Amino acid sequence: MADLFDTSATPASTGPRPLADRLRPKTLAEVIGQEQVLGPEAPLGTMLAAGSLSSLIFWGPPGVGKTTIARLLADETDLHFVQISAIFTGVPELRKVFEAAKMRRQNGKGTLLFVDEIHRFNKAQQDGFLPHMEDGTILLVGATTENPSFELNAAVLSRSQVLVLQRLSLADLERLAQRAEKELGKALPLDGPAREALLEMADGDGRALLNLIEQVAAWSGDKVGVDQLASRLMKRAVKYDKGGEEHYNLISALHKSVRGSDPDAALYWFARMLAGGEDPRFLARRITRMAVEDIGLADPQAQAVCLQSWETYERLGSPEGELALAQAVTYLALAPKSNATYVAYKAAVKAAKQTGSEPPPKHILNAPTSLMKDQGYGADYAYDHDAEDGFSGQNYFPDEMKRGVYYMPVDRGFERELKKRVDYFAKLRTKRNN
Structure with a gap:
């Protein structure tokens, strides 16, 4: 038994x-x-x-x-x-x-x-x-x-x-198709392009290909072309789990393609996610995040483009509104890249946690009461508009804290201009404090 x-x-x-x-x-x-x-x-x-x-x-x-x-x-x-x-x-x-x-x-x-x-x-x-x-x-x-x-x-x-174990390649699937034809004792009634389309429909799944071949092998008559094949067979659903690893793999591929300034790859992954049933609003949010994290002030317009495309999608809906999101993806991929503000913000957060109890210097505190004036609040504050070049060069960090340098703009896009301003104020600060 x-x-x-x-x-x-x-x-x-x-x-x-x-x-x-x-x-x-x-x-x-x-x-x-x-x-x-x-x-x-x-x-x-x-x-x-x-x-x-x-x-x-x-x-x-x-x-x-x-x-x-x-x-x-x-x-x-x-x-x-x-x-x-x-x-x-x-x-x-x-x-x-x-x-x-x-x-x-x-x-x-x-x-x-x-x-x-x-x-x-x-x-x-x-x-x-x-x-x-x-x-x-x-x-x-x-x-x-x-x-x-x-x-x-x-x-x-x-x-x-x-x-x-990996998805079967098209070459692997072709070998499997030939083995199936040998077992069946006849060639599939498909022309060249239709045969290629059949392999692609299997999407790397050998079992799915053999199931498709069984259906095709039962057809009689002349060879079938791509259009007939598509009408006779239901296309397999794209493998995509909106809540699982495939979701994170594809959004990672989209994000990194944008960061890598490759609009073609970015549009491909964007289309893959839409084809898999991803919510366009999730993509709109993630695209806007890309503008903030990877482009930043190198192109301040990038955020506006994302928000406008998001709003356009909300007004038009699918599928027309998805084109607006695709335009934002293309714009981001071609925009100059900088994560200087992102890096600066993380460094500032770290410093804030380490020095969270340090008070601001008294000279930049308001003194609405006489007691506060007696304590030195607001004393010796330099009003920047009255200073030479509109810049006093005073210290705005806590007295017991070493001055931090967090924002270091890159020499790309609009941030190239911001870098000039940072360097300019740094020189003035040195001059005022000597």
């Missing part, structure tokens, strides 16, 4: 099998892509050559081979393969899995436990794996589409090696 969750003992189905199942690799050498993990000098290649396999966490998008590689690793290392899903498995089922693995180990057989969507287990459930990993009852191979740093316990991560 087959063990609970023992997928290696599942009898073969006599019914029709999906193409993805029929093309499942039988050895690691047949796996398409993931050379950075499976190559001779890559982590898994090195482990297998040394005959020493550690617990693993596969991190990558759907359809890149996580389950297949785990199954083949069990075959390569003569371990019993057991597969569970964190979505459907609770504590009672986990106990049964561990008990079966203990019995198997007593009989001289190890267990490779593959846990799909491992990040969906809570902390207590993840902790439950630790003793069985440590005593060798199981070799854990977890699969997750989420960043393990955020989703998995530190204890599990410290006992595992995280391997990053």
Whole structure:
């Protein structure tokens, strides 16, 4: 009788099998892509050559081979393969899995436990794996589409090696398509551009490509072009989690493209986020933040452009208003860059925390009462408008505090002019105080 969750003992189905199942690799050498993990000098290649396999966490998008590689690793290392899903498995089922693995180990057989969507287990459930990993009852191979740093316990991560699996490239997908055609015994009824479009529709997901190929292979008649392909197949939704890591990855890419003065890349990431369903108001806010942090006074107009584009979006709505935001993205990417005010503000905040109880110098304090005048409030204050060049050069920092220098403008854009003013006042201050 087959063990609970023992997928290696599942009898073969006599019914029709999906193409993805029929093309499942039988050895690691047949796996398409993931050379950075499976190559001779890559982590898994090195482990297998040394005959020493550690617990693993596969991190990558759907359809890149996580389950297949785990199954083949069990075959390569003569371990019993057991597969569970964190979505459907609770504590009672986990106990049964561990008990079966203990019995198997007593009989001289190890267990490779593959846990799909491992990040969906809570902390207590993840902790439950630790003793069985440590005593060798199981070799854990977890699969997750989420960043393990955020989703998995530190204890599990410290006992595992995280391997990053990547989206399949177009070349990888083409190899997979050719393998599918060989299995089907016929070429896909697509012209060249339509074939390229089909590969792009898969978006790096091998399983999705094979599902699309099954649909296309059933068509009869002449070869189909791009327009017909688009009308016959529903385009896959863009992989984008507005609340997850993909959200932060793409906004980071947009921000850094603007900072790097690349309008084309910035517009691309902006469009990617919109296509994924991002709220344009979030983008408007983030774009305005870019103007404040990375452009600042090098182009004071940048903030105004962002605020105007934001207001325009609010008046026009989508999709017309998104063009105004795109114009702001382009403007920011091409604007001169400076974070001098940003750096100065952080330095001033740090100094303020360190000297938070120091009072202002008395000469710049108002003296509305006679008592305050007797205490020296306002004494010897120099009215700058009466001074030469409209500049007194007095000290405005606390008496017991060394004068701080925080704002250091760059020699770019409008800040070039501000730099001249800073230097000018610094010279006058030195002259007045000597």
